[in-house]
Amino acid sequence: MSDNKTIVLETFDPSKTYINQKRFDCENKAINKFVAGSLKKQVKQSLSNCFVLVDTDNNDRFVGFYTISAFSINADMLSVLSKGSLPARIPVSRLVMLGVDKEYKGRGLGKLLLQNIILRTVAAADEIGIYGLYLDADENAYTFYEERGFIPLKSRENPAPTPMFIHIDTLRDAI
Numbered sequence: 001m002s003d004n005k006t007i008v009l010e011t012f013d014p015s016k017t018y019i020n021q022k023r024f025d026c027e028n029k030a031i032n033k034f035v036a037g038s039l040k041k042q043v044k045q046s047l048s049n050c051f052v053l054v055d056t057d058n059n060d061r062f063v064g065f066y067t068i069s070a071f072s073i074n075a076d077m078l079s080v081l082s083k084g085s086l087p088a089r090i091p092v093s094r095l096v097m098l099g100v101d102k103e104y105k106g107r108g109l110g111k112l113l114l115q116n117i118i119l120r121t122v123a124a125a126d127e128i129g130i131y132g133l134y135l136d137a138d139e140n141a142y143t144f145y146e147e148r149g150f151i152p153l154k155s156r157e158n159p160a161p162t163p164m165f166i167h168i169d170t171l172r173d174a175i
């Protein structure tokens with residue numbers, strides 16, 4: 001694994017121009033387009049929050065990011081968890097987007113971002129009710145999440161994303 005000493009995680013600042021944000025390439029076209037065109041606006045509108053990895057050895061180059069928001073899902077989506085009766089709508093945090101630039105992949109940065117998402121979700125759940133962490137996994141990233149404890153909420157129907165979930169108690173136990 002390469003040395004990540006120069007990589008820093010910071011809160012995304014929508015008023016700032018990040019080096020390489022427009023050319024960010026995580027090899028997922030939809031995510032690249034979102035980073036180049038919609039990310040600033042989405043954060044400015046408080047529709048999600050974003051945390052970004054910058055390479056301080058490379059003019060604070062934008063090398064990875066995630067966005068997270070409040071969300072809710074129908075309780076029937078959680079029937080696979082067998083948690084007994086639940087109210088109709090369940091409050092969750094949602095990992096909306098996650099990506100690492102192809103030049104920086106394979107050195108633990110995706111894992112580092114996911115760990116930070118988990119910490120942030122647990123911290124938020126200590127303040128307001130959050131039942132767990134939800135995401136829609138792209139086929140190419142399904143195994144990445146599955147190996148980290150996320151449970152599919154329905155069967156995989158490639159190319160549609162798979163809704164995945166991890167309960168807040170599992171996250172608390174993991175940190």
Ligand SMILES: CC(C)(COP(=O)(O)OP(=O)(O)OC[C@H]1O[C@@H](n2cnc3c(N)ncnc32)[C@H](O)[C@@H]1OP(=O)(O)O)[C@@H](O)C(=O)NCCC(=O)NCCS
Nearest residue numbers: 026028099100105106107108109110111137138141143144
């Ligand atoms: C998924 C992604 C964020 C992983 O980033 P990364 O920095 O390369 O991942 P890491 O180096 O932290 O890898 C951590 C582990 O996950 C594994 N891994 C990485 N990408 C994976 C993938 N797509 N599928 C399965 N496993 C993956 C690595 O082999 C490594 O395993 P190890 O801990 O046993 O060594 C990155 O590949 C990416 O940006 N993908 C395109 C965008 C995307 O699909 N985002 C998710 C949309 S839901």
